[in-house]
Amino acid sequence: MTGTDEHGLKIQKAAEERELEPLAFCDELSQHFRGLAVKANISNTRFSRTTERDHHQAVHHLWRELDSKGLIYKGSHEGWYSISDECFYTDSQIIHVEATPSTEEHHISTETRSRVEWTREENYKFRLSAFQESLLAHFQKHPNAIFPPQHHSDIIATLSSPMDDLSVSRPSSRLSWGIPVPNDPEHTIYVWIDALTVYLSATGYPWTATGGSGKQVGWPPNLQIIGKDILRFHAIYFPAMLQALGLPLTQQLLTHSHWTVDQRKMSKSVGNVADPIQAIDEFGIDLVRFYLARVGGRFKDDVDWSHEQLDKHAREITSLLGNLLMRITSKKIQERTEGKPLTPAAEAFKHMKEDSPTLPLYQTFQGLGGKVEEKMDQLMLADVLEDIVITLGKVCASQNIISVISPFDSTQANQLMTNTAPWAATTDTQTVIELYVCIIECLRICGILLQPFMPSKAEMLLDALGVPAEERFIANANLGTGSVGQIQTGIRLFSLPQRQKTM
Template sequence: MSLPLARHACRQLARAPTRRTRATLHPTHPPSSIHQSARFLSTATPTTAVKPYLITTPIFYVNASPHIGHLYSTVISDVLARYARLRHPERPVMFCTGTDEHGLKIQQAAEESGKDPKEFCDLISTRFKELARAGTISNTRFIRTTDKSHVKAVQYLWRKLRARGFIYKGSHSGWYAVSDECFYTDAQIRTTVDPVTKKETKVSLETGKQVEWTEEENYKFRLSAFREPLISWLQSNPTAIYPPKRHAEVLASLTSGPLADLSVSRLRSRLSWGIEVPEDPEHTIYVWLDALINYMTFAGYPWHDGQSDGKGWPPDIMTVGKDIIRFHAVYFPAFLLALDYELPKTILAHAHWTMDRSKMSKSLGNVADPFQSIEHYGVDGVRYYLMRAGGSFTDDSDWSSEQVTKHYDTHLKDLIGNLFSRIASPRLLARLEEANAVPHSQPRGTVGERDSAIHAMLVELPGKVEKRFENLEVGKALEDIMDCLAEANRHFTQLAPWAPNTPESIKSAYFYSSETLRIAGILLQPFMPTKSAELLDRMGVGEGERGWEDAGLGKGRYEGVARLEPGNPLFPKLARVSQEAQTAEGKVGKKEKVPLKVKLESLRG
């Protein structure tokens, strides 16, 4: 394609595809209410099949073992996937995570470890699979970029891009960062002084990684043709990137100046570990083009006539780290626009984690080991803290054993565990029996003054949680649930059902406390699936009574009363643990140590 034609393509894309994408990202739905959430509803019509809710994590780079940031990304998507199933059980959920296994860093790390690249990838990828299992992640597929289906998808897309004139061969020079596997322009780098050698060096403004000047022949993608369509897409779709801060950052970067064409291959003599360019064995496809196509592979790509054949495309949510937002919000949408494919509905770009207010660094020994953390706090203790402390997604969150322990003790053990112990105590059950009260029956008459606050909070809670999820305010959804549990504990203490009381006071204490636990147990299922199930089991709530429609006040159907199990509290007391025990010091859990010299990088998609 000539440059005039590329400009013509840009003008065309700025019109038709942008309108098409805008319609896709904002389908017409009935007005949102506490029973109708637009974000999680299917875009199906009476004459079309239900579109699955499709959600992804970034695929993680296998140059080192998993850390807490990898688990964080995965738990975010898992919470949203579980909520989608809970809120709309009739709609299928497609949820993918996996590993990114090509590129120069992998090739170098495998050489340093004395392993074949595939053998090396198998070892580390297995650890990410184990992390998904340990974190009770409900993914429907674990994808690897070494999968044959993915290799086929990448080469098919390459041929289509080239057939449309968006890939061409030329020479390329620029500042290249091996750590990022990315070229940068002069405007994207800065000069700094190495603290050890005291020599000047060039680094990326975005990632801080060292760059070196590189010149080579390779293939390039006409990214420059898509600046205006991308700007139009973001300006007309304020929810295309979340949080709004990231949306503004990407839009500002696009409007600040022209886009340079993107290098999309490397000479095979330099990079052999990757997917070969079709019809040109001297080149390897750029690792980021390769990696980004995994989302399409998951949805059944190649598609016929540009359609996904009901496989769920486009993604409803793509969860990524903020450091890789440019790849997902600029490069990937440009690839899709070039082939007239629909764009993702929302790219959720979360912040990162520090440890004791310092940036996590493997060299400093302060990278939180997710396997050890799960072993100590329990999987739901870790999931809870990740979503409570990191549920806003905008600012970096801090991981410290002191804070995780505090949240476990004051929120989980004291609020949930304590309230359960109260209603399940033999003393209270005996008082109910003395008062001839049916354990789960609602007090008759109007709501009393002492019951009014907890009554109102329980009535409103499902709607508040739904609104929070609709706005991706996951951390605030947890706050709303825990506020209700705190009020239920206060209400129970105020009524003091263990003291001489009227039958109605005893019934109110038991009814509102048990209903709070039941409703909270249902709404906490996306966050803490294991403990929620245990709580509902021990309260006698049947497995068929744990859906969204069951989360209303007074809808509880119990198969028995809650009973304490001696020596088996819902949230056991934590053993004391040092901060050092929560960090990964170059080892792969309790298994074979992988001899890596490369630094532990941040999330990679």
């Protein structure tokens, strides 16, 4: 599931600046993100909005459940509040920034660098501290509950230190755009309690029709994907609420780092903002997706967005995959193999001579599907693409396949084919057939494995190879576990933007 969190002071103020009613402003924003998902070729089972009536009712139900257990009480609260982050920070989590000729002195969060203001108010609190020990025990027992490991360690450290109860409401005089506290219209439920409940409401919580467990509708999730700046909310606040409700916790949190520009967090005021729409329009979504996963798919550290690197990686996969498909399915090679008996790849490999130029390539991709499946389970997306690129690179390496070309060196592309010259009349037919069968099998396997990353181009590739729809699953991504059909010629997978000439 995905969707839009639409309540809170930040949204309220942004709507006021646009002179729009908050709901009309959110309708516009929600549609924008739906459009981005479509443009990015991202599917979802459920797109949830926190302004939906069913979600509103779910939040009220959750609040009443917590209140009935004596876990909510009214008290005073003060601290450094960030409107953009919608949360309070302690003294140890803020930095004083001296005044400059153009700015007044102020304070910012050490975690997000957003501006904070000292705020004191009466509100409702949730007895978060009552769940500190049980949460600590849970994460100590489940070392893979948060990935990458450094974030798991951070949460363990946080839970090992004294913990205050959590403010779960704001005075409605300050925050009117949100869900009111049941039976107390003078208070609005804290936006993060509202936002976190969407994971439950998206599955139909409180599940009265299914007996209340949620298991029948997919609870708990096996994976939630979040940014590192909101880990505390998803690894401490939300699990505490779930424990209070007697519900199972999310099995694993994938906590990704951020994309930066010039090694700085993107900021409209600074002007270092990368535009994904512009990149998609220029390169096409599949090449952008490939770049994002290839460079950012290790999640551990922030990664700098670079148009030059996007161009470089786009040309990498175009050379290794697109050019290879065009060459092996060329009319000339089709003419040389047409009507000839083609030994299936697995059988050809089984009886291959040790000096065959295609033997090392077979050895590279015969277990590729299993290796990729294992790394996908371990959330190692960049490593998966590295394995696929190396496999394709070995097709493009020298004939003896001793060294792998640099992934970015397109000058050696398809060197194996060049050295073998299957289109030449002087190359014996058996050599042509061996090379053809090997490379087609390699493309079939890589096409299946690239589907999560480059769905449109992978589909084009598999269509060009005549791979049946029912044979495009991970189980088919190993040597001899699938088939090809009528091979199409002249298929151009990619169309790159022209490089601008420099003086």
